[in-house]
Amino acid sequence: MSAIPSVNLADFISGDESRxxxxxxxxxxxxxNIGFVALSGHFLSEKLIEDLYREIKDFFNLPQEVKDQYEIEGLGGQRGYTSFGKEHAKGKKEGDLKEFWHFGQYVxxxxxxxxxxxxxxxxxxxKNFDQVGKETYKMLEKTAQYVLRALAIHLNLEESYFDEFIKNGNSILRPIHYPPITQEPKNAVRAAAHGDINLITLLMGAHGKGLQVKNHKGDWVDAIARPDELMINVGDMLSRLTNNKLKSTxxxxxxPPRELWGTSRYSVPFFMHPISEMPLNCLENCIDQNNPKQYEDITAGEFLHERLIELGLIKA
Structure with a gap:
């Protein structure tokens, strides 16, 4: 079994205070403790999930020259298509073994x-790609809003603390295709070790082996969700805001093992971003003698810009 704890969002929205x-x-x-959780009770229907996977498989199966028309220069990959091997993890030269698409906010x-x-x-x-993407985006954004409300209460903040910052936030839905591996990769993996930039990430498609999380002992553990679960993790923005009380893992x-090299993998993360003006200054109630302030004050927009430069997606 996965070492990641499971929770059910239905408990939070049940109207029952003890749940x-x-x-x-x-x-x-x-x-x-680990920065990851497997969440059921989210707002995605089985039909919507099926529709989304059908649409994204159809898109990535389009001829390369058709997909390339949707890769827009100068956007830093913020919308549309990003071709294979273009993105790399912070500190890595080798590009990740993936291609992806970006849906952004519907303001x-x-x-x-x-x-x-x-x-x-x-x-x-x-004909259905745009609409199915938009519907998925909205349902994941709604799920993320309730998760952040629960975390606000956990942090002794008003339950609605995050609401004003995530409304029209710069969130991204990223369907990813990891194509079959055709030759021994040189120092490259499907996605190199990294932390996410944003507040929280909601991941569809962590149902087989592949995703691994580094625990606090420094060991890599498999993160495998049930078919009805999303994998959710803390991003660097939330870690920074909480002065590392909540861990970005x-x-x-x-x-995959060599016998599975001929298979594609698909996963769909939703990166929950706030509006650029959100201050990421460490919360006062997360600073004390044992845990002094660890980060300089910065806004979400400034932090995102810094990180996109590090990832090679925009030029300094």
Missing amino acids: KQKFIKEIGNAFE TDNPKLEAEYPKNLHVKEL IHQVVN
């Missing part, structure tokens, strides 16, 4: 942000 508190305690402990009632964020791209070859996607 709500149970969820808060379980997810708080998991995020303090409501905020013309300033609508002008600031790049537009989502329309895939003309697949290093994780990787390793290459």
Whole structure:
């Protein structure tokens, strides 16, 4: 079994105070101790999940020259297609063995942000791709909002603390295709060891071996979710905000055993980002004598810009 604790979001939204508190305690402990949790009771229906996987497989099966039309220069990969091997982990030269697509925020009632964020791209070859992506984005964003409400209570903040910062936030839905491996990779894995930049990540598709998490002893442990579960982890922004009370855990996607090299892997992370103005200054109630302030004050937008440069996605 996976060493990652399981929780059920239905407990938090049940209207039963004891079940709500149970969820808060379980997810708080998991995020303090390993930084990962497997979550059921989310807002994605089985049909939506099936539809999404069908659409993304159809997209990645399109001819390379068609996919390349959706790779837009100068966007830092924020929307549309990013081709194979283009992204690398912080501190790595070798590109990861993956290609991916980005759906971004669907801004409501905020013309300033609508002008600031790049537009989502329309895939003309697949009539349902855009709509299924948008619906998945919305359901994952809704799930993430409730998870952050539980974490706000765990951190002795108002339950709605994160709501104003994540409304119209710069979140990204990233369907990833790890193609079959055709030759011995030189120092490259499907996704090299890294921490995520954002507040929290919700991952669809961690149902087989591949995703590994580094625990606090420095051991790599398999993170495997049930088919009805999302894997959720703490990102660097939340770790920074909580002065490392909630841990952003290093994780990787390793290459499969040689007999499975001929298979594709698909996974779909949703990176929950706040609006750029959110301050990531360490919370006062996470600073004390035993845990002095570990980070300089910074906004989410400034931090994201720094990290995209480190990842090679934008130029300094």
